[in-house]
Amino acid sequence: MAAAAMDDPTASRRVPRQERAARTVEALLDAAGEAFAERGFESATMTQIAQQAGVSIGAAYQYFPNKDALAFALRKRYGDEIDARWSTLVESGESSGEQLPLAELVERLFDMMVELMADCPAYLPLLSVSLGFRRDAAARNRLRERFSALFQRYDAALAPDEAYRIAEVMLQIVKSLNPLYAAARPKERRLLVAEYKGVLSAWLAARLG
Structure with missing residues (x-):
């Protein structure tokens, strides 16, 4: 179990426990999908993704510490x-x-x-x-x-x-x-x-x- 957690870059992210938090996660994933498709993984930034999702960059980092975690999810x-x-x-x-x-x-x-x-x-x-x-x-x-x-x-x-x-x-x-x-x-x-x-x-x- 520990090894699997180390392999998963999303394992350390905050787990949404409320409906609002779950919606934020889904919005970030949707925005990341659009950003990666339009600009490519390397060119897309966490700031752009957060803006597209309509959340603050601080909120984005609460759930996903980096782009790798978003891409993995x-x-x-x-x-x-x-x-x-x-x-x-x-x-x-x-x-x-x-x-x-x-x-x-x-x-x-x-x-x-x-x-x-x-x-x-x-x-x-x-x-x-x-x-x-x-x-x-x-x-x-x-x-x-x-x-x-x-x-x-x-x-x-x-x-x-x-x-x-x-x-x-x-x-x-x-x-x-x-x-x-x-x-x-x-x-x-x-x-x-x-x-x-x-x-x-x-x-x-x-x-x-």
Whole structure:
């Protein structure tokens, strides 16, 4: 627990205990996302972010001691958001009792990823910022376990450890799109996503039959 706290630059920041404080934190994160997207991480300043959030610089430092802490918190927010979107996709199939064709599952996975990048314009710029960021192991495992269970519904003969391995590889394939997408022009981005969809659909079809 101590080691994890040392790795997280937000661990020392003041924890919001009131609704007003929580709103201030959200305003700072929103402003930081806009600033990093518009000016880049290096050029954005804490003073600009505080002004954009409508709070004093002193209040900003109460919650986030530096830009790294803000960027770290944003990376966590984005990771939680994409996990929530993907988990909702899996849960929708569970609740309806219907199983999406694999090609449609892949289509929706990548579409959700692209939507996140559009909704959170600082997502891609922050990927190149060295923060020592790593998702919480329990959170990572929960998502993999959800997809592992999903893949076992596609192939009842699939062993749990094999299904988990397929989930791990699948998620790494999806996330490997990020650096290519970030460097590509708009038209090329659409083509890249189409290529990724084709590759992942074919691989899952081969693995899950």
